Amino acid sequence: MKASAGTARSRVLARRETRSAYLFLLPSLIFFVGFVIVPMVMCVITSFFDSTMGKDTVDVFIGVQNYVELWKDSIFLRSLKNTFLIVIVSVPLTCIFSLWVASVIYNLRGPVLSTFRCIFYLPVVTGSVAVTVVWKWMFNNYYGIFNYVGKGLGLLDKNINWLGDERFALWCIILILLTTSVGQPIVLYVSALGNVDPSLVEAAEVDGANNFQAFWKIKWPSIMPTTLYILVITTINSFQCFALIQLLTSGGPNHSTDTVMYYIYYTAFKMYRYGYANAMGVVLAIFIAVLSAVQFKLAKEK
Amino acid sequence: MKRKKILALGLAMTMAMSLAACGNTADKETKAPETQASGESETAGAQNDETASADGESTSITLWTYPIGNWGNSETVDGLIASFNEAHPEIKVSVEYLDYTNGDDQVNTAIEGGQAPDLIMEGPERLVANWGAKGYMVDLTEFFEADSASDIHESAKAACQAADGAYYEYPLCMVAHCMAINERIFEEADALQYVDTENHTWTTENFFKAVQAIYDSGHQDVTAVYCNGQGGDQGTRALINNLYSSTFTNPEHTEYTVNTPENIKALEELAAQDGVNFDASLVGGDEITLFRNGTLAMSLCWNAAQQTNSEMGEAGKTINGDNIIPMLFPSDDGKTELCGGIWGFGIFNNGDDAKIAAAKTFIDFICNDETQVVESVKASTYFPAHQDLKGIYDGTEIADVMSTFSEYFMPSMGDYYQVVPGWATARTEWWNMLQRIGTGGDAATEVETFVTNANAAVTAEQ
Incomplete structure (x- = not known):
């Protein structure tokens, strides 16, 4: 009798706790559903329509026509290629550079470590518009510091139009992206490396492991979850590169810096082709999801 | 099972609230006509x-x-x-x-x-x-x-x-909208001889002579055909249309007509001219800044408001104090048509x-x-x-x-053609076309691409 009363009471308590938990979750859930789930569903639905701006226009269902058109659109294909180039170059470089910096600074004394963390994190917390304006000055064709120094040192014969020349523009964007991307991974790696059990490293060293072996066999596996997180976040950010393009090159010259995100914006807000832009959004989301899944899978196997 | 029910309930509530929010908007929209009545x-x-x-x-x-x-x-x-x-x-x-x-x-x-x-x-x-x-x-x-x-x-x-x-x-x-020149730079290059400063006019031939003279004097950045975006694009359109007296659209404003031999000739000559930079990193506002700070000798993006603007120093002068002379765009027949x-x-x-x-x-x-x-x-x-x-x-x-x-x-002030259908597409196609020509594209081919794409937008909007 006592036992059944106790079970009933614990059930009531569990139910009450569950209810409280869901109530606490509810505000976030409302925002998540309203601003993420619903737009996502709308995006997918709209991608099957010829949808444009106009008071009296009616969205026409066209099936997968938008998706078929995408693969015939040379600008979209170029945007996709540029986006993949950014991801392929930027993600490994960001990870390697931030791991290197973190491994050098993580065991420094407190104030020195904090100073380095501040320096590398500064571009992250600074507004992207401010960062971009400064870079735009530095890359300026007429009075930019890169041309000034390059000519001063005899490296350049004449000014290079860094952002206005197809050969350089995308690489300039990747360089800026790197500076704004490494801050967070460095902070995360510093923290992860600091949490590696020192007794394991010491034991390995006693057993004769050199620095590289201690890192590769002990530290690297220990920080793998952090690496996975950094890889996924950096990949997503690189795929969604937009602000730099919008502020610096508008996709030019000759679409050489168009990314899928920028082309989505351009198609939707300049050309008013909402259905087509949404189809691009869906394709981009699929690419990001697949790549993230692969990264998870590989990291898990490791 | 119960958890699922609660989750489903929560989702249903959220959806209901979202719909309710939409419903309110709809109410407002439908009530408005009652107020009107x-x-x-x-x-x-x-x-x-x-x-x-x-x-x-x-x-x-x-x-x-x-x-x-x-x-x-x-x-x-x-x-x-x-x-x-x-x-x-x-x-x-x-x-x-x-x-x-x-x-x-x-x-x-x-x-x-x-x-x-x-x-x-x-x-x-x-x-x-x-x-x-x-x-x-x-x-x-x-x-x-x-x-x-x-x-x-x-x-x-x-x-x-x-x-x-x-x-x-x-x-x-x-x-x-007109253009402007830096008097000091022109004077030092002995290029003022090509300009009728009293009537603010010049011929196409004299325009190219002036650009060459300034370039030869050591001032390599004479003017910029800016094409990073649509900002100030009336300047580049007016320059190209006026050099050999051509048009951007037909008089009925139903078709883009940039693919004329005159426009193609103008683009080819500009692309080949020393001192004229087809610059894909600038828009009109950037070009004005470069003109005001003395980097460029000419601006294609000028008007009365720029001439009287004193935000960056004395009105009518560059930051260095050089006189700015507003000019009509050069034309071969003496009849400039300015974009309004x-x-x-x-x-x-x-x-x-x-x-x-x-x-x-x-x-x-x-x-x-x-x-x-x-x-x-x-x-x-x-x-x-x-x-x-x-x-x-x-x-x-x-x-x-x-x-x-x-x-x-x-x-x-010339024909106000900016009301042609497909204008948003045409503007974008215009600066993209200039970028391609600036990086070595054949003017005739690129102009044809522009006209095809812009007129497709006309058809789509009609």
Whole structure:
């Protein structure tokens, strides 16, 4: 009798706790559903329509026509290629550079470590518009510091139009992206490396492991979850590169810096082709999801 | 199982709340016509005044304005609204300031979200050819039928009329966009001999001679055919169209006609000319900055407001103190056609007749009231759309400059072709075309690509 009363009471308590938990979750859930789930569903639905701006226009269902058109659109294909180039170059470089910096600074004394963390994190917390304006000055064709120094040192014969020349523009964007991307991974790696059990490293060293072996066999596996997180976040950010393009090159010259995100914006807000832009959004989301899944899978196997 | 039920309940609630939120908007939208019905649909501005005053109720309207001279300056606009409120205390006007980089996106987003402003100030390419053609604007024909519009410039009137015959803009001010040269740089390169500084004219031949002379003098960046975006693109269009007297569209504004031998010749010669940079990292605003700081010897993005602008130093001078001479674009036949800027007001049809009536009252006061219109136009730093309104800058410190522009530049204002269907696409195609030519693309091929794509947009919009 006592036992059944106790079970009933614990059930009531569990139910009450569950209810409280869901109530606490509810505000976030409302925002998540309203601003993420619903737009996502709308995006997918709209991608099957010829949808444009106009008071009296009616969205026409066209099936997968938008998706078929995408693969015939040379600008979209170029945007996709540029986006993949950014991801392929930027993600490994960001990870390697931030791991290197973190491994050098993580065991420094407190104030020195904090100073380095501040320096590398500064571009992250600074507004992207401010960062971009400064870079735009530095890359300026007429009075930019890169041309000034390059000519001063005899490296350049004449000014290079860094952002206005197809050969350089995308690489300039990747360089800026790197500076704004490494801050967070460095902070995360510093923290992860600091949490590696020192007794394991010491034991390995006693057993004769050199620095590289201690890192590769002990530290690297220990920080793998952090690496996975950094890889996924950096990949997503690189795929969604937009602000730099919008502020610096508008996709030019000759679409050489168009990314899928920028082309989505351009198609939707300049050309008013909402259905087509949404189809691009869906394709981009699929690419990001697949790549993230692969990264998870590989990291898990490791 | 129970957890799933609770989760499902939570999701259902969220959906219900979202739908309820949508429902409220729908209610507002459907209730508006009821309000209209009770208030009777008003048309003429004067009648609206009487109605609004008679029922003693205040109406709030929103005005979104692009930076047209000092119409982008809150202090100036607050003063204009204060004058309006002295005459019409029953109408409250709140203002939002747009810029040319993001303004269109803001307006488009607002339209799609059902939050379009009541009033907007800009030119026919947006109000008439874009939002008007898409059915979002109120027809303002009644304004043009009134006596107060009898002296509106014909070119301005024509630009405000859409293909369907409706007027979606009432013009306040206008200007002819021109170019400018740095007198010192020209003098040092002995290039002033190619310029008629008295009449502000030059021939195509002399233009190229001047560019070459300046380049040879060691000033390598003479001018920039800027093509990073659409900002200030009227300058590049005017230069190319005028060099060998060609056109951008047909006179009926139904087709893009850039693929003429004259335009192709102009592009080829510009691309081959030393000192002319096809620069894909600049827009018009950047080019003006480079001209003002003495980097470039010429600007293609100039007008009366730039000449009187003293934000970066003394008006009419570069930062270094060099004289700036405004110039007509060079032409081979001596007849330059300048691209015009015409600015005025349009009203978004948000389904609320009271707000539409209030917006019409505002336009009528700002653009037609004999005393007010002078201040309204002066705030723009351009010229009045009313032909009979003369000498508004007399006695001001910019009187001489405005007189020069009035005498030598305004008469050269050409066809306002920016109302062709597919204009948004054509503008984008234009700077992309310049980028391709600037990086070695064949002018004839690229111009043909432009015309094909731009005319496809015309067909799509018709």
